[in-house]
Amino acid sequence: MGNLVFDIAHLLAGLQVLVSFLLLYQDRLGALIRVFALQAVLLALSVAWQAYAQDAPHLYVTAAIALIFKVLIIPVALDRMVVRLGIHRQVETVVSVGPTMLAGIGLVGLSLVVMLRVTAGEADALAREDLAFALSVVLLGLLMMITRRNAVSQIIGFMSLENGLILAAAGARGMPLVVEISVAFSVLIAFIVIGSFVFRIRERFDTVDVDALERFRGGRG
Amino acid sequence: MGLTGGLLIQSAQMALVLALAPLLTGVVRKAKARLQRRQGASVLQPYRDLARLFRKEAVLAENASPLFRAAPYVIFAATWVAAALVPTFATGLVFSWTADLIVITALLASARFFLALAGMDVGTSFGGIGSSREMMISSLAEPAMLMLVFTLALVARSTQLSTVAQVMLTSGVGLRVSLALALVALVMVAVAENGRIPIDNPSTHLELTMVHEAMVLEYSGPHLAMIELAGQLKLVLYLSLIGCVFVPWGLAPAGASVLALAAGVLAWAAKMAVGALLLALFETSIAKMRVFRVPDFLGAALMLGLLGTLLLFVSRSL
Amino acid sequence: MSLVGLLLAIPSAAALVLALVPDWRLAARLNVGASAASFLMVLAVVRDPPAAGPLVLIDGLNSIVLVLNGFVVFTTSLFSARYVVHEAATGRLPPLRLRLYHALYQVLAFAMTLALVTNNLGVMWVAIEIATLTTVVVVGLYRTHEAIEAAWKYFMLGSVGIALALFGTILVYVAAQPVVGEGQDGMIWSVLVGKVAAFDPGLINLAFVFLLLGYGTKVGLTPLNAWLPDAHAEGPTPVSAVLSGLLLNVALYAVLRVKMLVAAHPDALAPGPLLMAAGLASLLLAGVMLYRRRDIKRLFAYSSIEHMGLMVFAFGIGGPIANFAGLLHMAMHALTKSAIYFAVGAAAQAKGSQRLSDITGLTQSHPALGWALVAAVAAIMGMPPAGVFMSEFLLVTSTFARMPALGVALAVSLLLGFGALAGKLAGIAFGTPSPDAGPVKVAYGPIFAHLALVFVAGVWLPPAIADALRQAAAALG
Amino acid sequence: MPASAITSAASAPALQLLVAGIVALVLLAAGAVPLARKAGGSALVYGAAAAICVLVLGTALSSLGGAPASLILPPGLPELGGRLRLDALAAVGLDGDGLGGAAASPFALGFPPGCAPGGAGGGASPPGAMPATSRRRNGCCPSIPPSWPA
């Protein structure tokens, strides 16, 4: 029975890393939002599975939050924002997709080397596996943020980074405050979306291109 | 002999130096005239000039300040004290330990300091020319002189002039390269300090070329006499300095008998005469240098002095 | 209800009340009252600290920062009361936003106090998270596009930093879990520091890297401090003072907690060199960047980066004297930098602009304000009567003795910073005065209170404070 | 380390006098701030400074030969305290200070305040033409009649 638990958790975490790569691959905003929703579903499943494996009821709450918030509310809000603000659909990248994917692979390799060599000690295999994949998702999320020009794609990059964190938190057996942390992060993301919506980032600048934000630095120094 | 004897010899030296100074200048002028196939004024002419100047009234410029009137006396006093400290016919004078060779150089420097200031006091451009050039010449001549002092001090292991003369006289220093360099440097500095031909023409009236004369242009009457006498004293000082250091024979040792003193005076007089003739010969055989050639000339003197010192440092024998 | 509970209750209650009070004049006074009450409560807590519980830990280190925090929040609220009058008059802050401002001021105070007091790493993370959010909103309060752009940049960088810090916290828990068992204990700092020797060194190193980068972003270490100049310059000046003076210290306190944790582990990566590298890099970069600044508040923001770099460098070197110098510098910098911002706020309002070219000849146009600013900037530059001179003296002497190359690098960067500030100060204080934008009431009370403390500490450090600093320095290891 | 203990080999009265002198000067500096604006203020300050410097010069000269005395004062580094020591070298230094102050202070009395030095010095050579135009100078120096006799 033990290794089944381990296998499923391992599978779900691996899938999440794969979806992160998918996120890097997308070049249209609509598809990007839907792939993110997919990653959120996988996150909810793995957290629920961890809850079942560690029979820690509070993790179910985290899974529920992830499911409702990140699969339904945020994607819909982003979709409407894209429509309302008339942001053009094309995802502008700084570096073309090929090199980004290679960089992604390098990052995953790095996190595996760092994590597995590090925890060669007595920590149990499950925690080690989860951490390695969580670190990969975090690094890939960060990579996405720095290689995309649209503010929306940056938000999604940040949210996938946050998914990695929740995966890691869930993986740590018996870690307190997981729920509070996921709630804090949800509030944070809500702030981002509402903020960019309310401040009408779109209205102040013709595109939501993060570089456009810079043009108004003007003479200040 | 005791203190009174010492005092007697010291005052005798001061009187002797003062008395013979105009005579020396007269001899030099006479020798130059004869070399230039001229009759030339008599040897005693400088005395008559001084007497004439003493009796004439002093004409002062309207702009002349009290410094202008006091300067001649200070210049004469400083030069006279310096000349009195250089052993002429006897070493080991009673006041010889009050000052050494560096102090004598500095006394001459203070004389020059006040002469330059007096030159600038009246506020004419010629006074400015004289002072400016005098200061340029002195800024090289004085270090050369001090280098000389270093060389002599290293040979005689003392800067006291009477001790240096004593060492030269007694310990048989013998011929040394550094001393030869020092002699040449001393001659060059003496020529520069006294304003003789290659550096400055004492008898010139061409304003643009003169240095010493430009500073004393405004002086007249007794003030001019004082300054002329100071110039002559300086010539005696340098010649007796060369004499007592490089040609020390005939110097009466401290506390010698009257006979030895007389011999000393004779030897000194002979040395002065020879020096005067050599100076006259040197002056007639060379033309005056352009003003901005003087730094190279004096630079050479400084290098010779420094070389002499360094050679001495290298080995005792050189 | 323990004292500490009360200490946390005051700001949170005040925040709620201030959110509801429509009249901003009353709100300003309430704000001052609440800050005064919390300061007195801090003094009470620090006098007889409660035992270290699962949630609360009061020891030598955080009592210093707590007292500093309480005092400067109180004096800043005094300055804010005076500052807000001008802002309301000129209409730059309409009443609604003033209400939000006062409420968020107290929330920020609450978050900082919570971060300092808590024993639980998770709670500390949450507290700093709340502080980040409130700062984002307050920085963007003026609604100018520079303010929004500064807020957005701060938000993005802050969030990434917080995320990294969270990952570090999780790693600490995972490392502690086999030794300490599941549940709450994995996050209690005092428990962890006792048992850290048994943890897996690799995990601890990784946790330290993430926590250093996470909280380092909040401390403003190079290459993570791009947000700091804009955030400090665009927000209202009282907030800039709190940010520069206190929030940076709180983040540094968190980094110190983590450093103590890692230093306790024998064969883990020594934290010293990492801190020294980051500190020196911040020192050098800020020292060089000061020369080209054209905005007065950005100038002093970069000066904050420089001084935070100096403190991190001091703690990186370790040893009783360097730690003592670091802690002393933390106190002196908080007091001096906030006094500078009080004076700069008034000067910017007097001249109607924050550009250095518009603020000249202050000692002639506003003598008292001008000379107060000169005294404050002289103090931050390390001039003798001020305490900063003592801490820099101790640091430079102890550094050069042990690591000559670093000592020289430290001296050169201090000289660079000194030169830049001297040049800019001469421009501000001397020369022909620039036209005034209108009368301004300057809050001299807080400025002179801070400067008096700094100048007294520079000459004679009271033994009680000196002993407290020495014990905390010893604890830092 | 007892902060205010005056422990020393022989804290001679001279050293204590000198410390009193320094403290007096610092208080004078603080007191001078309000005095600066009043008319007689600068004269008072310079006079007091001259008096203190003469006192310092006297004690320094007297302690040139004396045995070194040392003193530990509370202000200064926390553990170390401010240590002062008056040995012969310090006495020579203090002579310089005392003498300079004792000479400069009375001189400053004669020097009217606010006499800003003339235009920039440095390599500017005097103008070729005669400076016939009058140059208005600030308060302290005599104003020059417009047409100066050629």
Place this chain on the structure above:
Amino acid sequence: MLPFYPAFLAGMMLVVLADDAFTFLFGWEFMSLASFALVVSHHGVAENVRAGLVYLMMAAFGTLALMLAFGLLAAGGEGVSLQALSFSAMRAHGPTPLAAAVVLGLALLGAGSKAGLVPLHVWLPLAHPAAPSHVSALMSGVMTKVAVYGFIRIVFDLAGPPAWWWGVPVLLVAGPTAVAGVLYALMQTDVKRVLACSTIENIGIIFVGLGLALAFEANGAPAVAALALTAALFHVVNHALFKSLLFFGAGAVLVATGEKRMGMLGGLIHAMPQTALAMLVGAAAISALPPLNGFVSEWLTFQAILLSPDLPVWGLKMLIPAVGALLALAAALAAACFVRLYGIVFLGRPRSAAASQAREADGFTRTAMASLAVLCLAAGILPGPVIDALQGAVAPLVGVRMTGQGHLAWLSIIPVAEGRSSYNGFLVFVFIALSASLAALAVHAFGSRAVRRAPAWDCGFPGDDPLAQYSAESFAQPLRRVFGRSLFAARETVTMPPPGDMAPARLSVSERDPAWAFLFAPLGRAVSALSGRANAIAHLNIRNYLALVFGALVLLLVVLALWA
């Protein structure tokens, strides 16, 4: 800027009395801060503010150098502890030879930047003239002495026994400082800048004395080291006296005429006789003329130089005579410099309206100047007691005292041995006075006493324009041609008006300070270039900053993966 004057004095006194590193540097930096405030007291003139800033930067550099030096001295024992910062602790465990050598270098930098040794002297000609005269006098006369005291305290007292080569760097810096200082003074046309640059020369002379003392003490000739150190300290006292006197004179001239530029002065001896007399004594003293004090300290330094053949080390054997030559050159040039200053300012005819309307200085100024002039003469005539007074300070530093001078006959001084050399200031003064009065008496008795005033002869030229007199630049022209061409790149440019234009031709002299041109200007350019490039970071966008964070994270992870 009244309150900063007593603070400045207090700071200087605190430095001299300090017995631990913190109090020393506290006083040192406090002294710099107070003098900076005094220098920018007339901050209306932009140039003063710039001078103040340059000064503050050099002061900060000096303080940091000294901080590093004290760090090394305190680290001698078991690592730095607060107790190790007291001087007594530093003396107890002397630093290792290498540390001591570094301490010497740092002390040279720290004290040199405050005293004005050559490469670090650039602030001195800017700051001193900018300050009011009484402050310039204090800065030149006293503050540089505090810097010399600091150097002596650190190198002689705290850094333990010197190595044989310690004298070399000090002499290598001091010799050129003396010559460069006086050459730079010769090219200035502002009275107070001339005095400030001559301070640099005198500091060079003092440090030559200190360098000799180090060389002799290290090579086993403590008696000569005592002589050299006494010469240096004697010159410290002398320079405090005559430099303050000269600055007071410059201040009196500034008050009387409102003019600092020598080209606008002249003929002040008629309007200000007492000031002129005091300045004459000051000028003579600083030019090292026999009866006055300047000559005595120079004479002692030369006596020390003459004893250098006893040194076993070849390098010093060659170096010391060369430094002696530089010292002699500096002394001669100093005489030229002060003849020029005194002649242009006080003698001749007034060159501007201001100079013609000058009035004598007030009572306080004259008493201050007269007292200093009398002290200069007294120190020159009675050097013996002064030397004995200094032995108290010299003995603990070099271990041995100079032979007592007090009991010698007729107040003469004998530095080393009876036969070697001796100097009697009193008798020289008496002789000069005696012979001068004798000559005056002779003239009055035998010569004519008649005196007639007439227009100046001037070879028959009519009364010409006061500006035709020698000016500051023209007086220094020969010396500039000889010495200033290469080092100071001194150039004279004549701008002739176009033909037919009645405008006057203009001669302008330009020179540059080599230290500024080759050391500080490039440094300034480098810093601004560096800040320009670094400034680019301020204008990046959010994505780049995130990339920086990401880069830092990846870098650390790689470090962990490879190495931890």
